[in-house]
Amino acid sequence: MTRKELTDKIRERKNFLCIGLDTDIQKIPGHFQQFDDPVFEFNKAIIDATSDICVAYKPNLAFYEALGPAGWKSLEKTMEYIPKGIFTIADAKRGDIGNTSKLYAKTFFSYFQFDAVTVAPYMGEDSVTPFLEFEDKWVILLCLTSNPGSNDFQQIRSASGTPLFVSVLEKATQWGTPENLMFVVGATHPEGLGEVRSIVPDHFLLVPGLGAQGGDLDAVFSHGANRDVGLLVNSSRDILYAGSGADFADKAREKALQIQRNMSLLLGD
Amino acid sequence: MTRKELTDKIRERKNFLCIGLDTDIQKIPGHFQQFDDPVFEFNKAIIDATSDICVAYKPNLAFYEALGPAGWKSLEKTMEYIPKGIFTIADAKRGDIGNTSKLYAKTFFSYFQFDAVTVAPYMGEDSVTPFLEFEDKWVILLCLTSNPGSNDFQQIRSASGTPLFVSVLEKATQWGTPENLMFVVGATHPEGLGEVRSIVPDHFLLVPGLGAQGGDLDAVFSHGANRDVGLLVNSSRDILYAGSGADFADKAREKALQIQRNMSLLLGD
Numbered sequence: 001m002t003r004k005e006l007t008d009k010i011r012e013r014k015n016f017l018c019i020g021l022d023t024d025i026q027k028i029p030g031h032f033q034q035f036d037d038p039v040f041e042f043n044k045a046i047i048d049a050t051s052d053i054c055v056a057y058k059p060n061l062a063f064y065e066a067l068g069p070a071g072w073k074s075l076e077k078t079m080e081y082i083p084k085g086i087f088t089i090a091d092a093k094r095g096d097i098g099n100t101s102k103l104y105a106k107t108f109f110s111y112f113q114f115d116a117v118t119v120a121p122y123m124g125e126d127s128v129t130p131f132l133e134f135e136d137k138w139v140i141l142l143c144l145t146s147n148p149g150s151n152d153f154q155q156i157r158s159a160s161g162t163p164l165f166v167s168v169l170e171k172a173t174q175w176g177t178p179e180n181l182m183f184v185v186g187a188t189h190p191e192g193l194g195e196v197r198s199i200v201p202d203h204f205l206l207v208p209g210l211g212a213q214g215g216d217l218d219a220v221f222s223h224g225a226n227r228d229v230g231l232l233v234n235s236s237r238d239i240l241y242a243g244s245g246a247d248f249a250d251k252a253r254e255k256a257l258q259i260q261r262n263m264s265l266l267l268g269d
Numbered sequence: 270m271t272r273k274e275l276t277d278k279i280r281e282r283k284n285f286l287c288i289g290l291d292t293d294i295q296k297i298p299g300h301f302q303q304f305d306d307p308v309f310e311f312n313k314a315i316i317d318a319t320s321d322i323c324v325a326y327k328p329n330l331a332f333y334e335a336l337g338p339a340g341w342k343s344l345e346k347t348m349e350y351i352p353k354g355i356f357t358i359a360d361a362k363r364g365d366i367g368n369t370s371k372l373y374a375k376t377f378f379s380y381f382q383f384d385a386v387t388v389a390p391y392m393g394e395d396s397v398t399p400f401l402e403f404e405d406k407w408v409i410l411l412c413l414t415s416n417p418g419s420n421d422f423q424q425i426r427s428a429s430g431t432p433l434f435v436s437v438l439e440k441a442t443q444w445g446t447p448e449n450l451m452f453v454v455g456a457t458h459p460e461g462l463g464e465v466r467s468i469v470p471d472h473f474l475l476v477p478g479l480g481a482q483g484g485d486l487d488a489v490f491s492h493g494a495n496r497d498v499g500l501l502v503n504s505s506r507d508i509l510y511a512g513s514g515a516d517f518a519d520k521a522r523e524k525a526l527q528i529q530r531n532m533s534l535l536l537g538d
Contacts (some may be wrong), residue, residue: 022369062365069345072338095389096331097416097482100291100454103331110419120364120410124418142391144480147366149393152440157429162518163434164422180331212288212367 001087001115002136003179006204007228009050009055009085015263016229017256018056018089018206021046021078022063023142027241038054039067039074040083044081049249050256056087056232058206079112086163087232089140089206090114098126105131116140118184121168123176132176140173146186146209165192170200175231178202185224187215187233194223197230204230211238217259221266229267235259270384271405272355272448275473276497278324278354284532285498286525287358289505290347291332296510298517300483306345308336313350315509318518319525325356325501327475348381356501358409358475359383367395374400382466385409387453387475390437394444401445408450410441412465415455415478434461438468447471454493455482456502460465463492466499473499480507486528490535498536504528 010016022045023039027177032038047057059078059126064071082088090108094117095101101119108117116138119128127238131139144154154165172181183200185193187209196205203225209215210233217233224231239259243251279285292308292315308448310315316326328347333394337470351357359377363386364370370388371521377386378400385407388397400408413434414425423434452469454462456478464472474493478484479502493500508528512520 009437060369061374064365065376066375067379069338069341076338078499093389093392094362096329096362097414097418100329102332107331107334109338111335120362120391122340122387122389122422123362123414123416124421124423126416126418128418145366145392147392147395149332149366149395149397152393153391153433153436154393156433156436158425159428159430161428167425232409233433236310251273 003204006055006087007085009017010229011057013053013260014267015053015055015260016231016233017054017263018058018232018234019046019050019239019256020062020163020208020234021057023057023240024063025067029244030245032042037070037074037077039064039071040077043074043078045249046252047081049253050239051083051086052172053253053256053260054086056089057082058091058234060088060091062237076112079114087116088114090117093118093120094118095123095127097123098130101127102130105134109134109137109239116182118142121172123169128172129175132180137180138204139176140166141181141183143168143183144185144189144192144221146188146215150186150189156163166195166199169196172198173203178204182206184208186213188213190216190219192221193220195226202230203268204232206232206234208234210235217257217262218266233263272473275324275356277330278356279498282322282529283536284322284324284529285500286323286528286532287327287501287503287509288315288319288323288525289360289477289503290326290328290509291505292509293332293338293476296332298513298515306339306341306343306346308333308445309346312343312347315521316350318507318522320352320355320442322522322529323355323523325358326351327358327360327503329360331444345381348383356385357383362387362389362411364389364392364396366392371373371394371399374403378403380408385451387411388495394440397441398444401449404447408445409475410437410450410452411453411456412437412452413461415457415482415484419455419458435451435464435468437467442469442472447473451456451475456489457482459485459488459492466495470495472498473501475501475503477503479504487535488530502532
């Protein structure tokens with residue numbers, strides 16, 4: 001998907017909501033266990049309930065890998081089921097030496113047909129650039145993550161005073177453009193979000209960490225939005241597990257609509 | 270596997286060779302394409318030819334994931350086929366927020382029964398520690414990697430002059446012990462290997478980057494060995510693709526034996 005198509009979708013749907021398909025087989029309603037593929041059946045119900053609302057879906061690979069080869073099959077079926085025109089992100093946090101990153105890129109872009117994949121920056125340029133060589137596909141590079149451990153290395157300042165997450169921005173913007181590169185910045189760091197936005201005014205930011213992790217939508221928007229919106233804000237658990245009974249899909253839809261309305265107000269629509 | 274069991278295996282086999290099962294379906298001899306599962310059949314032949322020699326096997330996940338769910342099945346069968354008593358490493362370079370890293374840990378330690386998994390440090394403590402909670406299982410944390418991109422972030426010096434890869438060592442040794450934590454240090458950085466060894470005298474180091482990437486075994490040993498040897502040196506392409514004809518397995522065995530003899534001389538046996 002191109003940047004323009006993504007931006008158009010955000011304007012059309014009046015929100016920048018990404019739904020995290022972090023489907024935990026331990027947490028989904030009990031009756032799904034009767035199906036051959038409980039994870040896919042749950043995802044199908046969530047997609048049916050929300051695919052006319054959100055602009056993106058983001059399955060986190062860990063939830064699928066934990067089920068072995070069967071989990072990868074659930075992911076494959078989920079990707080086939082997501083309607084065309086919705087942006088899809090493989091939250092995989094991959095990154096390896098050049099020839100190996102190239103294989104990961106093929107996996108997520110060619111095999112599964114994702115629009116984007118999250119990548120970890122620690123191994124540097126040749127671990128990232130193979131993902132940038134696919135047309136209309138995106139790298140979403142970890143920058144300032146939402147978890148407590150983001151304070152361990154990402155904020156270490158260099159001799160010249162530059163925090164590591166800023167060095168990541170500075171280097172990566174030499175490798176990719178606002179047309180194929182986004183950054184992950186956690187909603188738990190609103191000031192960091194503002195700092196990132198001042199350095200990369202045009203790049204999209206993927207923002208996890210709302211809800212369960214404590215981030216706040218208004219603060220994210222005021223620090224992170226740009227003239228094209230430039231944000232994808234993720235919500236996973238709050239939507240997926242909004243209900244635990246037979247009406248879980250209605251509850252999920254209700255929660256997604258509530259976020260959509262809040263986003264729509266922020267967009268001034 | 271415990272540290273003592275690994276050290277005993279190294280003494281018994283007089284080498285510290287890890288064979289990287291980076292099985293590329295494009296590179297294996299043509300006749301494997303007739304099998305239902307060419308990757309597993311190739312791995313089986315390599316394991317049959319080398320499992321009385323090496324001390325560890327390290328499949329890199331990218332090569333399996335590129336084939337979708339079928340690739341994960343090949344990995345599962347490969348893990349079942351590797352004889353007990355050989356150390357197994359999932360070269361997966363995972364790392365995510367706490368509850369998600371826990372799922373990755375379950376995948377590799379409980380589902381696939383690997384002894385160790387490689388982990389990327391960028392997301393900090395809560396992305397690493399869930400992997401350390403499994404008995405007799407190991408985290409192998411990226412420290413100073415073998416690729417050109419290792420110069421982009423890993424060597425950035427903090428205000429106090431500490432390179433990032435040293436900060437990773439300093440923090441991580443507060444999270445794990447020499448009984449459950451190793452570090453990745455590329456053979457392409459022999460001086461860096463010496464620096465790492467001076468900071469973590471007791472931890473095992475996993476050393477990739479021999480052969481195709483240009484590293485040198487003697488330099489690795491002289492800078493990286495400790496009194497318990499403390500090294501696992503990986504070779505992938507040099508062994509897997511030592512031959513391309515019907516005798517590929519004999520050629521692979523020959524190459525593994527040659528490395529084993531060189532290592533044995535270094536060990537003074």
